[in-house]
Amino acid sequence: MNDLRLGVIGLGVRSDLVDLAHRPGSGSRVVACCDRDPDRLAGQARHRFGADALAVTDHRALLRSDLDGVFVLTPDFTHEAIGLDFLRAGVPVFLDKPLAITTAGCDLLLAAAREHGTPLYVGHNMRHMPVITAMRQVITEGHIGEVKAVWCRHFVGHGGDFFFKDWHADRRNTTSLLLQKGAHDIDVIHWLAGGYSRRVNAMGGLVVYGDVNSRRERTGERMTDWLAPEENWPPLSLRGLNPVVDVEDLSMMQMQLDNGVFASYEQCHFTPDYWRNYTVIGTEGRLENFGDAEGAVVKVWNHRSDYRADADITVPITAQHGTHGGADPLLVQEFLSFITKHGATVTSPVAAREAVAAGYAATESLRSGGQLVEISPPDPDLVAYFDGGQS
Known part of the structure; x- marks a missing residue:
């Protein structure tokens, strides 16, 4: 069997994903790559993917490269346009999360995938993370009964370095970090709850990093060039933030799902610790994770008592080999299998849209005083198409 011919758009930090797919002689290889930074392209392309790999600065050149699939690993605000180009050209697309930075953009991508019959896969790797799969298993096995409420607190301890020194800090590129960073957790909340948000409201603000006046342009740099967790603390000591900083560093939202479940999500970008904590409450118990990486545990209480640290069930979390607790290798493996066999996947373009x-x-609610906002569901025909495995 010949190797799948793959392309990659964007050689930034997240391009470590495509290294997992570049296995010449073992089923898949990267034959074409694109990055808008010519220096990055020259320094990486042939070193990583071989002297014969096509290297270009315009993604449209890859549309004519006879690819079996393409990884779109570019900044969020480019996902819609690049994704549409490849979907319309019939090239199967791995589109990193979030699917787009507007609901309308997501709907355009879903419609294009269906219209052209092009496989679309979205990189929601948290659906493969051991802590998330453990919580979902606890729920599906019935240990807490029927889910009624989900709470998530996300402590983004490296938020200043991760999101306030480059394009992420500008709402024109992300809409908000409640969308950009929160898309992961919102998707998990939906998955654990078995439904999608239909009414939301939110509050929040730029309460810390807006007071940091040190700003500078970082064109040509990557997050790994400035990340220094040991040095950049406390948050107000950060220097060299993006010239534009107009996204919130503290936000909280409430959700009512279409199946009656209520949920909340809180996100803070200036905590000293970095992890996410979920609580899921059902009709017969509750679960909670402590930690989200190697050594974490999921605890389940399903017998009445006063406070007790010991749980009725404790599930230890063991990370697998690879980044994000082994989730990234599983994500790439699923995409490669999907473009050859099609069918259902753990990730879902419809869920990514939701x-x-x-x-x-x-975000609309947060920036308009916390008003309640209704969310329209996607076209039922689109939902049926994707639920049916895109065939």
Whole structure:
């Protein structure tokens, strides 16, 4: 069997994903790559993918490269346009999350995938993370009964370095971090709850990093060039933030799902610790994770008592080999299998759209005084198409 011919758009930090797919002679290889930074392209392309790999600065050149699939790993605000180009050209697309930065953009991508019969896969790797799969298993096995409420607190301890020194800090590029960063957690909330948000409201603000006046342009740099967790603390000591900083560093939203479940999500970008904590409450118990990486545990209480640290069930979390607790290798493996066999996947383009829609509506609410915002569901025919495995 010949190797799948793959392309990659964007050689930034997240391009480590495509290294997992570049396995010449073992089923897939990267034959073409694109990055708008010619220096980055020259320094990486042939070193990583071989002397014969096509290297270009315009993604449209890859449309004519006879690719079996393409990884779009570019900044969020480019996902819609680049994704549409490849979907319309019939090239299967791995589109990193979030699917787009508006609900309308997501709907255009879903419609294009269906219209042209082009496989679309969205990189929601958290659906493969051991802590998330453990919580979902606890729920599906019935240990807490029927889910009625989900709470998530996300402590983004490296937020200043990760999101306030480059394009992420500008709402024109992300809509908000409630959408950009929150799309992961909103998708997980939906997955654990078995439904999608239909009514949301939110509050929040730029409460810390807006007071940091040190700003500078970082064109040509990557996050790994400035990340220094040991040095950049406390948050107000950060220097060299993006010239434009107009996204919130603290936000909280409430959701009512289409199946009656209520949920909340809180996100803070200036905590000393970096992890996410979920609580899921059902009709017969509750679960909560402590930690989200190697050594974490999921605890389940399903017998009445006063406070007790010991749980009725404790599930230890063991990370697998690879980044994000082994989730990224599974994500790439699923995409490669999907473009050859099609069929259902753990990730879902419809769910990706619903996560963006919730984050987009919550941002609208947050910036208009916390008003309630209704979310329209996607076209039922589109839902049926994707639920049917895109065939």
